[in-house]
Amino acid sequence: MAEDELETLPGVGPATADKLVDAGYDNYQSIAVASPGELSNQADIGDSTASDIINAAREAADVGGFETGETILERRQEIGKLSWQIDEVDDLLGGGMETQSITEVYGEFGAGKSQVTHQMAVNVQLPPEQGGLRGSAIFVDTEDTFRPERIDDMVRGLDDEILQATLDDREMEGSIDDEETMEALVADFLDRIHVAKAFNSDHQILLAEKAKELAGEHEDSEWPVRMVCVDSLTAHFRAEYVGRGELAERQQKLNKHLHDLMRIGDLYNTSILVTNQVASNPDSYFGDPTQPIGGNILGHTSTFRIYLRKSKGDKRIVRLVDAPNLADGEAVMRVQNEGLKPE
Structure with missing residues (x-):
């Protein structure tokens, strides 16, 4: 995923996107499963901003919700x-x-x-x-x-x-x-x-x-x-x-x-x-x-x-x-x- 795609997330500008990619957070899914503390330290942003970024990434990557047992089995x-x-x-x-x-x-x-x-x-x-x-x-x-x-x-x-x-x-x-x-x-x-x-x-x-x-x-x-x-x-x-x-x-x-x-x-x-x-x-x-x-x-x-x-x-x-x-x-x-x- 390119940096400009990460920039679609709230609070992520070009500089923050570069820091995220350098830290290994190069796609929505990797950001979605990160903790606010990790993201805050790696990208030099506040905890509140980090939480917003993670929540937006979870929606984009469609992770973090409940699934049925049948879906998990598949x-x-x-x-x-x-x-x-x-x-x-x-x-x-x-x-x-x-x-x-x-x-x-x-x-x-x-x-x-x-x-x-x-x-x-x-x-x-x-x-x-x-x-x-x-x-x-x-x-x-x-x-x-x-x-x-x-x-x-x-x-x-x-x-x-x-x-x-x-x-x-x-x-x-x-x-x-x-x-x-x-x-x-x-x-x-x-x-x-x-x-x-x-x-x-x-x-x-x-x-x-x-x-x-x-x-x-x-x-x-x-x-x-x-x-x-x-x-x-x-x-x-x-x-x-x-x-x-x-x-x-x-x-x-x-x-x-x-x-x-x-x-x-x-x-x-x-x-x-x-x-x-x-x-x-x-x-x-x-x-x-x-x-x-x-x-x-x-x-x-x-x-x-x-x-x-x-x-x-x-x-x-x-x-x-x-x-x-x-x-x-x-x-x-x-x-x-x-x-x-x-x-």
Whole structure:
């Protein structure tokens, strides 16, 4: 949307329109879901003016009113399901990882959280007929976990049928048995993963805003952004805000960060995947003492919560802890050199 279209909103002149666009509010819908405080700070306008702008944008974008359940059901038909390429896990998740939702994967060190993020960055690019969403991925790396070599392994580890279908879908010539063809295919996969390293929590929050801009730029392209991954969501917040005295500020910033991510999912039909660290509860005498950090803020904001647990050898237990429309349950997968595989 051009600046002159934003100028049709009350109180928005050329200078304000420029500030709004620079801050990422480049369409009616993004303004409609903003808070007056956010808009006031970003565009240097009063709260009252910001409220008027938001209300006008809500009318123009037709958001903010009540809808019938049938209308919501129709809109949910647009939600994509991203396959894990493991039938048992996909069945557990009702078909795969949903777009317009936050999926949280938590577990102890070495449970395979980063392996999941890499595999999903590959799977999201597959044709829909092969369980993918034919989209690109954004990877916010907070713990220096992204490894292009793992993407190489996982692309080569895909089933031959999926590899051939992917070659055909991308109109690439050659055979999957040809090394040059496979190198070109791996490079094509890597080219559609946008990676940024976050150095602290403020930088991480900024990168979420940049991810929203990037998703907007690619919205009408051949490869729209269909997954945003943050690995890990909580590492910087946990390290920088230590002690009960800083807990409230930490949770407030984490809450804003999660809602920024959720907004990307809602606006651009994107799947949001975040990994989370765990802490051991010494007071737990029965059951698993491992608990995800982030408190109720993260627990309530995540649509799907998945607990990864180590088992024998390369086996991992995938436990669905919370989902709005699915029963809790467990599945088994293996973490191998070729990627995530069925038991």
